[in-house]
Amino acid sequence: xxxxxxxxxxxxxxxxxxxxxxxxYIVEGxxxxxxxxxxxxxxxxxxxxxxxxxxxxxxFRNCDTDHQLRFLTIFVLEPGRSYTLEA
Numbered sequence: 001x002x003x004x005x006x007x008x009x010x011x012x013x014x015x016x017x018x019x020x021x022x023x024x025y026i027v028e029g030x031x032x033x034x035x036x037x038x039x040x041x042x043x044x045x046x047x048x049x050x051x052x053x054x055x056x057x058x059x060f061r062n063c064d065t066d067h068q069l070r071f072l073t074i075f076v077l078e079p080g081r082s083y084t085l086e087a
Contacts, residue, residue, distance in 0.1 A: 001077065007031075007069040013060040015087045022051035022075035022083065029069035034059040051075070056087040 004027075007013075024031075026043050034040040035055045042063060043049050051057070051073070062069035075083055 001075055001083075003073045003083075005071055005073055007062040009062060009067055010065045011062045011069065013057070013084075016057050016084050017054055017087045018051045018057065018075070018083055019053060019081065019085060020075055020077055020083070021053045022073055024049050024051060025072045025074070027070040027072060029067055029071075030063040031069055031071065032059060032061050032063050033057070 007029075024043075025048050026045050028045050030045075031043045031049075032040045033043065033049055035052050035057055037058075040059050041049075073083065077083055
C-alpha cells in the first residue's frame with residue numbers, strides 16, 4: 001500500500017507504533033522523527049526513512065511552522081489492519 005500523508009505547519013503525531021516495517025519518502029518539507037530513546041533526526045524532501053515495527057514512535061513532526069509536510073508511506077499489511085496504533 002502507498003499512502004500520501006500531509007501534516008499542517010508545525011503538525012505533530014501523537015505517540016504511536018506500527019505493526020510492520022514501512023518506508024517513508026519525504027515529498028515536500030522537513031520531518032523530524034525518533035523511535036524509543038534515540039535522538040531525533042531530520043529528513044528533507046527527497047530523503048527516506050524507515051518506520052520500525054512494534055517500537056514506540058516517540059516523535060514525528062513537521063519542523064516547519066509555515067509550510068506543510070507531505071510524504072508517502074509504503075507498507076504491506078493485511079486488509080482491515082491499521083498501520084498506526086496507539087503505543
